[in-house]
Amino acid sequence: VQLVRAPIDAELLVWQQPAPDRVDITFEVRRPASLPVTCVLRAQDADRVDVGYAETLLPPGSDYVQQTYQMRVIAPVGVVEILGCAEAGQPQRVPPPAFPPGVVPPEQPWTE
Numbered sequence: 001v002q003l004v005r006a007p008i009d010a011e012l013l014v015w016q017q018p019a020p021d022r023v024d025i026t027f028e029v030r031r032p033a034s035l036p037v038t039c040v041l042r043a044q045d046a047d048r049v050d051v052g053y054a055e056t057l058l059p060p061g062s063d064y065v066q067q068t069y070q071m072r073v074i075a076p077v078g079v080v081e082i083l084g085c086a087e088a089g090q091p092q093r094v095p096p097p098a099f100p101p102g103v104v105p106p107e108q109p110w111t112e
Contacts, residue, residue: 008037008085013066015043015080022110023052023077026068029085033063039085040094043071046078053097054108055090072106 008031015025023043031037036059043052052073058065084091097105 007031008035008087010039010082010085012080012082015077017073017077020076021072021074021106023071023073023080024068025071025080026066027082029058029065029067031058031063031065031085031087034060035087036060037065037085037087038090039067040083040091041069041071042081042083042095042097043073043077044079044081045075048079049100050098050105051075051077052108053099053105056109070110072108072110074103074106 010029013026013028015023017023025041029037038055038057041054045051052071054071056069083094099105
């Protein structure tokens with residue numbers, strides 16, 4: 001018997017940086033409605049150095065989810081990526097945070 005994993009598709013829709021320490025990331029996920037899904041998001045500066053990194057859990061519910069995640073960042077953002085999404089746990093083959101040596105990743109999510 002071969003087990004087949006259910007497909008999970010994620011797409012970045014839009015992002016904006018309304019404050020120096022925050023980027024709002026809107027993305028969509030299509031998945032079987034019964035599955036909890038964890039997505040890994042990354043923000044980098046113009047030189048492609050990490051300035052924000054977060055995991056977010058989408059609980060079971062709908063087969064289509066549009067989510068806006070408010071990520072705390074440490075510098076101006078040049079690019080945002082969805083590194084991957086997977087059922088119940090961190091996606092495999094996702095790069096870990098790559099902040100410069102001595103830089104502490106900011107706590108997530110952003111709060112006032």
